[in-house]
Amino acid sequence: MRIILILLFVFIPNITFAQIEELIENSYYTDSISTFYDSKNRESSDIHFLNRKFLKHYSIGFLPDSVGVIIIYTRFDKGFTMKYFRIKQLDIRCYSPESIKIDNISVNQNAIFNLEANGFYVHHSRFMNNVQIAKSKIKNLEINVSTFNNRFFYSGNTFRFLIVDRNKFVNNSFFFDAVLGNAFFLVNNDFNSDLRIANCQLPETFYFRSNRFKSDVYKIDLTKNKLDSIRHSNLNSYEKCKIFLDPLNASNVIVDSKSFIIGEDSTYSYEDMLTVYEKVLRTCRDLGMDESVEEFDTQYQIFKIRHKYGIFDDSIVWFQDYWWGYGYKRSNILQNIIYAFIASLVIFFIGYKKVFRAYSPNSDHDPETVIKECADSALERFKVVFFYTAMVFFSWKVEHARVDYRRYPWIALMIYTIYVIGLIHLAYLAAFVLAK
Structure with a gap:
């Protein structure tokens, strides 16, 4: 139309x-x-x-x-x-x-x-x-x-x-x-x-x-x-x-x-x-x-x-x-290091006998003697376990020859796990320091 x-x-x-x-x-x-x-x-x-x-x-x-x-x-x-x-x-x-x-x-x-x-x-x-x-x-x-x-x-x-x-x-x-x-x-x-x-x-x-x-x-x-x-x-x-x-x-x-x-x-x-x-x-x-x-x-x-x-x-x-809020909450790293260290300390404090026998980072100390001293005093036990945890958690390497894999395989695995966790924390801590 x-x-x-x-x-x-x-x-x-x-x-x-x-x-x-x-x-x-x-x-x-x-x-x-x-x-x-x-x-x-x-x-x-x-x-x-x-x-x-x-x-x-x-x-x-x-x-x-x-x-x-x-x-x-x-x-x-x-x-x-x-x-x-x-x-x-x-x-x-x-x-x-x-x-x-x-x-x-x-x-x-x-x-x-x-x-x-x-x-x-x-x-x-x-x-x-x-x-x-x-x-x-x-x-x-x-x-x-x-x-x-x-x-x-x-x-x-x-x-x-x-x-x-x-x-x-x-x-x-x-x-x-x-x-x-x-x-x-x-x-x-x-x-x-x-x-x-x-x-x-x-x-x-x-x-x-x-x-x-x-x-x-x-x-x-x-x-x-x-x-x-x-x-x-x-x-x-x-x-x-x-x-x-x-x-x-x-x-x-x-x-x-x-x-x-x-x-x-x-x-x-x-x-x-x-x-x-x-x-x-x-x-x-x-x-x-x-x-x-x-x-x-x-x-x-x-x-x-x-x-x-x-x-x-x-x-x-x-x-x-x-862990760190995708890099924007780096202070979380310090908090996580403290939490991970305390958790490792508690684990070692509870199972200190098998832990000391499975791995002794210092050759100058006899594990059995250290275990006996820890058993006699709770304060001594805490001090020894604290420094032992620090040596494993903040160490850059583990003396593999001093790890008793045969007698304590699961304890050895736990020690290595805590060591790796500590190593990861150290790497992030280094990144945090460098970023500052």
Whole structure:
């Protein structure tokens, strides 16, 4: 039907708009907006809907360039579609339990949207001046393959899913005071100027991929946003936004560990994910974000451990956390040395007779004589066992020739185990001292 209307204009130049309206009214496009604007002054009249209600799906198409569309307090029960035209201005403030769709339109002046709808979809469109989406409640918002030549404002809105994909933003773009819902997809866009996302309620998942910016060093600061919405909805005061980055864009974003965790995307290779972590860490270090460096680096180390150690990854992760907090709690080493030494002392104190007979590090002392002296005095026993434990635990080597493997194999194994544990502690202690 649209093709027929175009042909009527092209090949029958004397046809009037009234005649075309009659054709429209007698066709399946009886809901066309053409019936609502003044046929006497077509080139200057705007289209106004005020407090209207449409029970069927409503479509608008093929309007003159000079027309503005203003739809205020109007309800579309079965949805609303605008496509295939170029107009002066656009102001839509309406409600629909279905979807509102804009496809292949061009707006020369400002475009304003204040909507409550199940979905709002903008495809293959061009906006020459400011675009504002404000105080809207939209479950699903999708903006694809469109161009914004001036400022794009998105403020005070609530939605569940937002997809901004394959668009071009020529001038500044702003997302302020918005509730970014469950998921926010910002992918495959061209930003030739500033993009600001601030004072927004962050989503559970944020996909930030394959975007192109005015320069390679340009960065978007996402640290000035909030988590109240998802923490309240999930009843978890520690909930954070999981952000998925790619190797290309990871250096173009500033995130902090208070609000974000890095999402591990299975579609990327292990090496790609290493690049993502390294770029995020480099940005945090350059900006002096020490707390974020620690938490993101910890997540980075856990990612590498789980890739490298397979079924043993949980044990290694636990050990690294307990032992020295992935290198950020080095004072734990001193605490662990004391605990390990005391545990070894207790073991040797209880089984001192077999221990002394299994291994005597000093050839000047007869084991039986030492055992007898320890049996006569608890204080003497403690002193001897203390120094014996220190000689084994803090020794760089064991005199293997003095270990009685044949008579006391299990005791010998225990002594070697304590010796190895002490050696590991000494190595970490040396690292701790050198780091200081």
